[in-house]
Amino acid sequence: MFKRQLLHYIALALLLGGVFAMSGGYMVYGRFLGVPTFIWLAIAIATPIMHQFYVWACWRSELYHNAISRTFGEAGFYFYAVGFAVLFGLRLLAIIALALSNRGTLPIDFHTGAAIGAVLALPSLYLIYSVLRYFGLKRAFGIDHFDAHYREVPFVKQGIFRFSNNAMYIYGFLILWIPGFFLQSVSALMVATFSHIYIWVHYYCTELPDIRVIYGNKKIEEKP
Secondary structure, three states: OHHHHHHHHHHHHHHHHHHHHHOOHHHHOOEEOOEEHHHHHHHHHHHHHHHHHHHHHHHHHHHHHOHHHHHHHHHHHHHHHHHHHHHHHHHHHHHHHHHHHOOOOOOOOHHHHHHHHHHHHHHHHHHHHHHHHHHOHHHHHOHHHOOHHHHHOOOOOOHHHHOOOOHHHHOHHHHHHHHHHHOOOHHHHHHHHHHHHHHHHHHHHHHHHHHHHHHOHHHHHHOO
Protein backbone atom coordinates (compact mmCIF):
# COMPACT_ATOMS: atom_id res chain seq x y z
CA MET A 1 0.00 0.00 0.00
CA PHE A 2 2.82 2.40 0.92
CA LYS A 3 4.58 1.65 -2.39
CA ARG A 4 1.43 2.52 -4.34
CA GLN A 5 1.06 5.82 -2.50
CA LEU A 6 4.74 6.62 -3.03
CA LEU A 7 4.26 5.91 -6.75
CA HIS A 8 1.28 8.28 -6.67
CA TYR A 9 3.43 11.09 -5.26
CA ILE A 10 6.24 10.45 -7.74
CA ALA A 11 3.83 10.42 -10.70
CA LEU A 12 2.15 13.61 -9.49
CA ALA A 13 5.53 15.33 -9.07
CA LEU A 14 6.51 14.36 -12.62
CA LEU A 15 3.20 15.59 -14.03
CA LEU A 16 3.48 18.90 -12.18
CA GLY A 17 7.06 19.25 -13.39
CA GLY A 18 5.86 18.78 -16.95
CA VAL A 19 3.14 21.40 -16.52
CA PHE A 20 5.62 23.86 -15.00
CA ALA A 21 8.11 23.28 -17.81
CA MET A 22 5.46 24.01 -20.44
CA SER A 23 3.84 26.97 -18.68
CA GLY A 24 5.14 29.80 -20.81
CA GLY A 25 4.34 31.74 -23.95
CA TYR A 26 0.90 30.95 -25.34
CA MET A 27 0.19 28.64 -22.38
CA VAL A 28 -0.31 31.67 -20.10
CA TYR A 29 -1.61 34.15 -22.67
CA GLY A 30 -4.90 35.93 -21.97
CA ARG A 31 -7.31 36.88 -19.19
CA PHE A 32 -10.87 35.99 -18.14
CA LEU A 33 -12.97 38.05 -15.72
CA GLY A 34 -9.89 40.17 -15.15
CA VAL A 35 -7.90 37.16 -13.90
CA PRO A 36 -4.73 36.24 -15.83
CA THR A 37 -4.44 32.84 -17.45
CA PHE A 38 -1.64 31.62 -15.18
CA ILE A 39 -4.02 31.93 -12.19
CA TRP A 40 -6.74 29.96 -13.99
CA LEU A 41 -4.09 27.41 -14.93
CA ALA A 42 -3.07 27.01 -11.29
CA ILE A 43 -6.72 26.61 -10.26
CA ALA A 44 -7.41 24.11 -13.07
CA ILE A 45 -4.43 22.00 -11.96
CA ALA A 46 -5.23 22.28 -8.24
CA THR A 47 -8.87 21.13 -8.52
CA PRO A 48 -8.20 17.60 -9.88
CA ILE A 49 -5.49 17.14 -7.25
CA MET A 50 -7.90 18.17 -4.48
CA HIS A 51 -10.65 15.99 -5.96
CA GLN A 52 -8.54 12.86 -6.19
CA PHE A 53 -6.96 13.29 -2.76
CA TYR A 54 -10.45 13.81 -1.34
CA VAL A 55 -11.60 10.53 -2.90
CA TRP A 56 -8.48 8.74 -1.67
CA ALA A 57 -8.95 9.99 1.89
CA CYS A 58 -12.67 9.13 1.98
CA TRP A 59 -12.33 5.71 0.38
CA ARG A 60 -9.41 4.59 2.53
CA SER A 61 -10.84 5.90 5.80
CA GLU A 62 -14.17 4.22 5.10
CA LEU A 63 -12.84 0.96 3.65
CA TYR A 64 -10.38 0.27 6.47
CA HIS A 65 -11.90 2.13 9.43
CA ASN A 66 -15.59 2.86 8.60
CA ALA A 67 -14.73 6.37 9.73
CA ILE A 68 -17.37 8.20 7.69
CA SER A 69 -20.18 5.76 8.49
CA ARG A 70 -19.33 5.76 12.19
CA THR A 71 -19.42 9.55 12.20
CA PHE A 72 -22.49 10.22 10.05
CA GLY A 73 -24.32 6.88 10.01
CA GLU A 74 -26.20 5.92 6.84
CA ALA A 75 -25.95 9.52 5.62
CA GLY A 76 -22.17 9.22 5.46
CA PHE A 77 -22.11 8.11 1.84
CA TYR A 78 -24.29 11.05 0.81
CA PHE A 79 -22.06 13.56 2.60
CA TYR A 80 -19.10 12.08 0.75
CA ALA A 81 -21.00 12.04 -2.58
CA VAL A 82 -21.87 15.74 -2.31
CA GLY A 83 -18.21 16.58 -1.82
CA PHE A 84 -17.29 14.34 -4.76
CA ALA A 85 -19.85 16.01 -7.05
CA VAL A 86 -18.86 19.54 -6.01
CA LEU A 87 -15.15 18.93 -6.59
CA PHE A 88 -15.73 17.24 -9.95
CA GLY A 89 -17.97 20.13 -10.99
CA LEU A 90 -15.29 22.62 -9.93
CA ARG A 91 -12.62 20.89 -12.00
CA LEU A 92 -14.85 21.09 -15.08
CA LEU A 93 -15.71 24.75 -14.42
CA ALA A 94 -12.03 25.54 -13.86
CA ILE A 95 -10.97 24.09 -17.20
CA ILE A 96 -13.79 25.96 -18.96
CA ALA A 97 -12.65 29.23 -17.34
CA LEU A 98 -9.07 28.46 -18.37
CA ALA A 99 -10.16 27.79 -21.96
CA LEU A 100 -12.03 31.11 -22.03
CA SER A 101 -9.01 32.92 -20.67
CA ASN A 102 -6.58 31.29 -23.11
CA ARG A 103 -8.93 31.04 -26.10
CA GLY A 104 -7.60 31.37 -29.63
CA THR A 105 -4.09 30.10 -28.87
CA LEU A 106 -4.46 26.73 -30.60
CA PRO A 107 -3.62 27.09 -34.32
CA ILE A 108 -6.82 25.57 -35.70
CA ASP A 109 -9.98 27.27 -36.94
CA PHE A 110 -13.22 27.34 -34.97
CA HIS A 111 -15.02 24.80 -37.16
CA THR A 112 -12.24 22.24 -36.80
CA GLY A 113 -12.11 22.71 -33.04
CA ALA A 114 -15.90 22.50 -32.76
CA ALA A 115 -15.97 19.33 -34.87
CA ILE A 116 -13.34 17.65 -32.70
CA GLY A 117 -15.19 18.74 -29.56
CA ALA A 118 -18.46 17.34 -30.91
CA VAL A 119 -16.83 13.99 -31.71
CA LEU A 120 -15.39 13.81 -28.19
CA ALA A 121 -18.80 14.64 -26.73
CA LEU A 122 -20.42 11.53 -28.24
CA PRO A 123 -18.70 8.89 -26.04
CA SER A 124 -19.03 11.20 -23.03
CA LEU A 125 -22.79 11.43 -23.54
CA TYR A 126 -23.04 7.68 -24.12
CA LEU A 127 -21.16 7.13 -20.88
CA ILE A 128 -23.57 9.38 -18.98
CA TYR A 129 -26.49 7.42 -20.44
CA SER A 130 -24.84 4.09 -19.57
CA VAL A 131 -24.12 5.17 -15.99
CA LEU A 132 -27.69 6.34 -15.44
CA ARG A 133 -29.26 3.36 -17.26
CA TYR A 134 -27.06 0.44 -16.18
CA PHE A 135 -24.39 1.37 -13.67
CA GLY A 136 -26.02 3.79 -11.26
CA LEU A 137 -24.68 6.99 -9.74
CA LYS A 138 -24.03 5.35 -6.38
CA ARG A 139 -21.63 2.84 -7.89
CA ALA A 140 -20.01 5.59 -9.94
CA PHE A 141 -19.30 7.48 -6.72
CA GLY A 142 -17.83 4.38 -5.06
CA ILE A 143 -20.56 3.10 -2.78
CA ASP A 144 -18.87 -0.31 -2.70
CA HIS A 145 -16.48 1.26 -0.19
CA PHE A 146 -19.46 2.00 2.07
CA ASP A 147 -22.02 -0.77 1.52
CA ALA A 148 -20.91 -4.42 1.56
CA HIS A 149 -24.05 -5.41 -0.42
CA TYR A 150 -22.51 -3.95 -3.60
CA ARG A 151 -19.52 -6.27 -3.28
CA GLU A 152 -21.72 -9.12 -4.55
CA VAL A 153 -23.01 -7.18 -7.55
CA PRO A 154 -21.32 -8.23 -10.85
CA PHE A 155 -19.54 -5.79 -13.09
CA VAL A 156 -21.79 -4.08 -15.62
CA LYS A 157 -21.45 -5.28 -19.21
CA GLN A 158 -24.17 -3.22 -20.87
CA GLY A 159 -23.97 0.09 -22.70
CA ILE A 160 -20.51 1.57 -23.01
CA PHE A 161 -19.30 -0.88 -20.35
CA ARG A 162 -19.42 -3.59 -23.05
CA PHE A 163 -16.15 -2.12 -24.30
CA SER A 164 -14.39 -1.65 -20.96
CA ASN A 165 -15.11 -1.83 -17.25
CA ASN A 166 -12.93 1.29 -17.01
CA ALA A 167 -15.17 3.23 -19.39
CA MET A 168 -15.51 6.17 -16.99
CA TYR A 169 -11.77 6.79 -17.14
CA ILE A 170 -11.32 6.01 -20.82
CA TYR A 171 -14.36 7.81 -22.22
CA GLY A 172 -15.77 9.95 -19.40
CA PHE A 173 -12.69 12.14 -19.09
CA LEU A 174 -12.89 13.05 -22.76
CA ILE A 175 -15.32 15.72 -21.58
CA LEU A 176 -12.36 17.65 -20.17
CA TRP A 177 -10.84 17.95 -23.65
CA ILE A 178 -13.94 19.57 -25.16
CA PRO A 179 -13.47 23.17 -23.85
CA GLY A 180 -9.90 23.30 -25.15
CA PHE A 181 -10.96 22.32 -28.68
CA PHE A 182 -14.13 24.42 -28.79
CA LEU A 183 -12.25 27.52 -27.61
CA GLN A 184 -8.90 26.61 -29.23
CA SER A 185 -6.95 26.82 -25.97
CA VAL A 186 -3.54 25.17 -25.68
CA SER A 187 -3.51 25.66 -21.92
CA ALA A 188 -6.88 23.95 -21.45
CA LEU A 189 -5.69 21.01 -23.57
CA MET A 190 -2.57 20.73 -21.41
CA VAL A 191 -4.73 20.54 -18.28
CA ALA A 192 -6.98 17.97 -19.96
CA THR A 193 -3.88 15.88 -20.68
CA PHE A 194 -2.74 16.26 -17.07
CA SER A 195 -6.18 15.26 -15.75
CA HIS A 196 -6.56 12.27 -18.05
CA ILE A 197 -3.14 10.90 -17.10
CA TYR A 198 -3.63 11.70 -13.41
CA ILE A 199 -6.93 9.81 -13.21
CA TRP A 200 -5.04 6.67 -14.29
CA VAL A 201 -2.55 7.32 -11.50
CA HIS A 202 -5.58 7.32 -9.20
CA TYR A 203 -6.78 4.05 -10.72
CA TYR A 204 -3.51 2.15 -10.32
CA CYS A 205 -2.53 3.63 -6.97
CA THR A 206 -5.91 3.90 -5.22
CA GLU A 207 -8.81 2.18 -6.96
CA LEU A 208 -7.10 -1.03 -8.10
CA PRO A 209 -5.72 -1.86 -4.61
CA ASP A 210 -9.18 -1.11 -3.18
CA ILE A 211 -10.82 -3.41 -5.74
CA ARG A 212 -8.52 -6.22 -4.63
CA VAL A 213 -9.57 -5.69 -1.01
CA ILE A 214 -13.29 -5.34 -1.79
CA TYR A 215 -13.77 -7.98 -4.49
CA GLY A 216 -10.75 -10.27 -4.31
CA ASN A 217 -8.77 -11.82 -7.16
CA LYS A 218 -11.83 -13.41 -8.80
CA LYS A 219 -13.26 -10.01 -9.63
CA ILE A 220 -9.91 -8.66 -10.74
CA GLU A 221 -9.69 -11.41 -13.36
CA GLU A 222 -12.99 -10.24 -14.84
CA LYS A 223 -11.63 -6.80 -15.65
CA PRO A 224 -10.27 -6.34 -19.18
